[in-house]
Amino acid sequence: MTSPSEVVTSGGAVALQPAVVSHKSPSRLFWERFAQDKAAVVGGVVVVLLILIAIFGGPLAASITGHPQNTPYENMTDAYGVPLGPNSQFWFGADSAGRDLFVRTMYGARTSLLVGIVASGLAVLIGLIVGLTAGFFGGIVDTTLSRSADVLLAVPQILIAVGIVAACSTTKEGCLGGLVQPGLTVVIAVITLFSWSYIARIVRGFTLSLREKEFVESARAAGAGNLRILRSEIFPNLVGPLIVYTTLLIPSNILFEAALSYLGLGIPDSQASWGSILSEVGTSGLYNVAWWLMVFPGGFLIITTLAFNLLGDGLRDAFDVRTDR
Amino acid sequence: MRKFLRLALLGGVVAALAVLAAGCGSSSKKSSGSTTTTNANGTGGHGNSVVGTGTFDNGTTATKGGTYTVGWESSFGFTNNFDPTGEYLGNAWGLYSNLMLRSLIGYKHLPGAAGNLLIGDLATGVPTPTDAGLTYTYHLRSGIKFGPPVSRVVTSKDVKYAMDRLADPKDGGQYSFYYTVIKGWNAVADGKATTVSGISTPNDQTIVFHLTQKTGDFNRRMSMPATAPIPEEVAKCFEGKPGDYGRDVVSTGPYMIQGADAVKLPCSSLKPMSGYDGANGSHIILVRNPDYNQSTDQYRKNYINTFKFLVNSNADDIFAKVQAGQYDDEVSTPTPKTIRQYATSHSLRPRMIPNVGDRTNYLSMNLTQPPFDDIHVRKALNWITDKAALQKAWGGPIPGSIATHIVPPVLYNNGLAEYDPYATNGEQGDVAKAQAEMKQSKYDPGHTGKCTAKQCKGVLMIADTRSVDKTMVPILEADAAKIGITYTVRSINGAYPTIQTPSKNIPIAERPSWGKDFADPYTFFALLFDGNAIIKSGNTNYSLVGITPTIAKSVGVTGSVNNVPSVNSEIAACAGKLGQDRTNCWEQLDKKLMTQVVPWVPYLWPNNVFIIGPNVTHWNYDQFTDGPAYSLVSVKG
Numbered sequence: 001m002t003s004p005s006e007v008v009t010s011g012g013a014v015a016l017q018p019a020v021v022s023h024k025s026p027s028r029l030f031w032e033r034f035a036q037d038k039a040a041v042v043g044g045v046v047v048v049l050l051i052l053i054a055i056f057g058g059p060l061a062a063s064i065t066g067h068p069q070n071t072p073y074e075n076m077t078d079a080y081g082v083p084l085g086p087n088s089q090f091w092f093g094a095d096s097a098g099r100d101l102f103v104r105t106m107y108g109a110r111t112s113l114l115v116g117i118v119a120s121g122l123a124v125l126i127g128l129i130v131g132l133t134a135g136f137f138g139g140i141v142d143t144t145l146s147r148s149a150d151v152l153l154a155v156p157q158i159l160i161a162v163g164i165v166a167a168c169s170t171t172k173e174g175c176l177g178g179l180v181q182p183g184l185t186v187v188i189a190v191i192t193l194f195s196w197s198y199i200a201r202i203v204r205g206f207t208l209s210l211r212e213k214e215f216v217e218s219a220r221a222a223g224a225g226n227l228r229i230l231r232s233e234i235f236p237n238l239v240g241p242l243i244v245y246t247t248l249l250i251p252s253n254i255l256f257e258a259a260l261s262y263l264g265l266g267i268p269d270s271q272a273s274w275g276s277i278l279s280e281v282g283t284s285g286l287y288n289v290a291w292w293l294m295v296f297p298g299g300f301l302i303i304t305t306l307a308f309n310l311l312g313d314g315l316r317d318a319f320d321v322r323t324d325r
Numbered sequence: 326m327r328k329f330l331r332l333a334l335l336g337g338v339v340a341a342l343a344v345l346a347a348g349c350g351s352s353s354k355k356s357s358g359s360t361t362t363t364n365a366n367g368t369g370g371h372g373n374s375v376v377g378t379g380t381f382d383n384g385t386t387a388t389k390g391g392t393y394t395v396g397w398e399s400s401f402g403f404t405n406n407f408d409p410t411g412e413y414l415g416n417a418w419g420l421y422s423n424l425m426l427r428s429l430i431g432y433k434h435l436p437g438a439a440g441n442l443l444i445g446d447l448a449t450g451v452p453t454p455t456d457a458g459l460t461y462t463y464h465l466r467s468g469i470k471f472g473p474p475v476s477r478v479v480t481s482k483d484v485k486y487a488m489d490r491l492a493d494p495k496d497g498g499q500y501s502f503y504y505t506v507i508k509g510w511n512a513v514a515d516g517k518a519t520t521v522s523g524i525s526t527p528n529d530q531t532i533v534f535h536l537t538q539k540t541g542d543f544n545r546r547m548s549m550p551a552t553a554p555i556p557e558e559v560a561k562c563f564e565g566k567p568g569d570y571g572r573d574v575v576s577t578g579p580y581m582i583q584g585a586d587a588v589k590l591p592c593s594s595l596k597p598m599s600g601y602d603g604a605n606g607s608h609i610i611l612v613r614n615p616d617y618n619q620s621t622d623q624y625r626k627n628y629i630n631t632f633k634f635l636v637n638s639n640a641d642d643i644f645a646k647v648q649a650g651q652y653d654d655e656v657s658t659p660t661p662k663t664i665r666q667y668a669t670s671h672s673l674r675p676r677m678i679p680n681v682g683d684r685t686n687y688l689s690m691n692l693t694q695p696p697f698d699d700i701h702v703r704k705a706l707n708w709i710t711d712k713a714a715l716q717k718a719w720g721g722p723i724p725g726s727i728a729t730h731i732v733p734p735v736l737y738n739n740g741l742a743e744y745d746p747y748a749t750n751g752e753q754g755d756v757a758k759a760q761a762e763m764k765q766s767k768y769d770p771g772h773t774g775k776c777t778a779k780q781c782k783g784v785l786m787i788a789d790t791r792s793v794d795k796t797m798v799p800i801l802e803a804d805a806a807k808i809g810i811t812y813t814v815r816s817i818n819g820a821y822p823t824i825q826t827p828s829k830n831i832p833i834a835e836r837p838s839w840g841k842d843f844a845d846p847y848t849f850f851a852l853l854f855d856g857n858a859i860i861k862s863g864n865t866n867y868s869l870v871g872i873t874p875t876i877a878k879s880v881g882v883t884g885s886v887n888n889v890p891s892v893n894s895e896i897a898a899c900a901g902k903l904g905q906d907r908t909n910c911w912e913q914l915d916k917k918l919m920t921q922v923v924p925w926v927p928y929l930w931p932n933n934v935f936i937i938g939p940n941v942t943h944w945n946y947d948q949f950t951d952g953p954a955y956s957l958v959s960v961k962g
Contacts, residue, residue, distance in 0.1 A: 070799050070802060070803070071799075071803060072714065072799050072800050072803055074713075074714055074717070077717055078665070079717075079721050080661045080662075080664050080665035080668065080717075080721045081661040081717045081718055081719065081720045081721055081796070082661045082662055082665055096661075096718075096792065096795070096796045097718070097795070097796045097797075097798075097799040097800060099799060182815055268814055268815075268816065269795050269798055269799070269814070269816065270799070270802065270814065280792065280795060283790075283791065283792040283795070284660055284662070284792035284795075284796075285640060285641050285660045285662055285663075285792075286660075286662055288662075289662050289665075
């Protein structure tokens, strides 16, 4: 909103002149607000760097060091099988099998981010569809979908995850006729299963509010059908919140994967993930003699979680014009 | 301000990590430097185990008194709630044999070969069989009584009752298969009789066993805890309820469950004894049995007043408490970290006691599943496996010596100690020999030395999720890749139920480990390689040696089930022999399995490493139970 500026004339009279109105698009306004949030920008830059590490880090690290991620190096464990710490060849030290922890941590970025982003994307997609449907149509549809989501929220997630992973891990083919393969797909499926209901509840709440707005009434009066209203009137208003919640869901799901891996239920050991590296510290009791197993994957996990949270906070503030900056 | 705080937070995290890394780095140099120069085995050779005398003696005279506290990791894990009829957990046997139960035959509770020598415990001596090896007669020692709440003299009928109970499946007997050689046993097992006809009790002091076949190790079978006398007046309260007697076990040994003197018969009044709160509970407390007569027992010294076995879910906490003297002993497995700590400390080293465990760790290959249905692939895997690296994964020479064949030499009276049909330099594997073997395989049609067939790609391997499994798997994958085999690894928390189900058709398993039930190789060969013993679930012949198409169909095995090698006749022949003939027979069978059948890659004969606390003054290993000889330990007064 611009206001007319006051111009004092030579005679002391005050004349009102029309101010120059800058026509800023919503996206430009968003970027301006976002750019003012230095923490969010730093978070965004770190996220971009992490994505680059996820794509190129593992192979690059293996190439630089000459250490494939799953090759054990016997000289990197002592006479008692305790792994050795960082040195000039093994920058992050070794794990208990004598593998290069730097290489595995870089590959771990790929696994962790892949799980976080894919599982969050799927959860958002499912949550969006369920939430939109429940909020817009109401009645029995709302009751059925919302109560289903509530039931899922009440389920002990880890126990169910243990059951699913165990059931799908005893054969090479996995379960459900090979649809759910042990490892990455099971982990993504489990995380998605327990994540979408949060999004669905949020989307439903927004939709309940939006469907009563004047522009929706106008569209309906103009003869728009339900599908069109959902697609053209309501969905665009959900994009902002969805982006925000997705960025907040990603770190949460990365931590969920880490928790599953920590319990030995996640990604196979041959596919490094930060959670599985951390799990080794717990199961082997090496935490007070092999600090590097905790510090490096744990550090990346913390930085990733923090960066996504900062980015999510910044996006939320930038989308929400009422936020006090 | 908010933005500044968030930036500061991000910076703070990075800085904290850097400081932590730098700080920890200095301590690492110290620890790794000290250990890399230490030769754990003291000999410089690969695979040598570090086993001492299996004893600890601080130089003082053992005195009576005190409490002996043992930290027990995770849970008791009993297979039958501590009911001796069905209890198959070795740690429970340690309590029974040393402290609570007196079977006809017993042991001296000593380490090494002396600990495997038989003695009469409830019986006056070890009988020689009569009737061409088919009859065993035991005479009971006088003066042995049941503890509370029974407090009466033990008779031969109490032994017979225990055997009848063991034969009856509804009472939960888990190793009754050892006794099917007794006449009439199967009739009870099949529900056609209630008492075993081949066991007679001509008087209260005598019990006679009539066998259907010569069984050279029958006296050893009568040393098992399930054969110890059970008072019918108590156990009948739990008929058909396997495990319930475990909360009211009546002692014949020097100790009883605390509270045994507070429970009352008849059955309607009988409550669980307070000193044991169940298999999922937190404690077992044993106190002296007032009805025990020390003069009847030459080998148990019983210095301790009270034993406390306390469940603790945190292994690190257990070892910390042992070191601090809050615990005296542990039922746990020291990790490489703990072993290094004790091995490199002059003051702590004497309190870490490695002992030969009468056990073999091995990779089992399924003879019916490709590519392991080809003996050349199985041999190639034996040649390529870096056993030294696997030994290190377990913590080096202290936790065990490298296994070179099926049965640990101690069970052959140290026979086959030098036998190593797949010996390689430093036991690190030999690529040339492995590839030479692989060239002969049908899965290497081009004779490249690597398995090029699709059957070698993504071979399903079942592993467990323990720390050591996670360390071993990459080593095994790297080894197999050298001969062209790649694995699809499925890590399962508790892998045994999967690999014990033949219909899963698991090609290779990383988890298997087998220990003796008693000191005779029969307890390896009969249970692990007898084709007739293959069952649908709980099967222990993981390699399916001796499987026939008929058995395969009945248990759901699909694969190469025709012409699978069998050693059934050899097992039957050896089982009837006695003395050195018997030992020689088992040794020949071991060699045949290693060279003509090749079902395993044996890689470790684990030691049982115990760490004892500063208050312990005398300790020794019990070779029969593969655990502490609780009846001989003592603590500071």
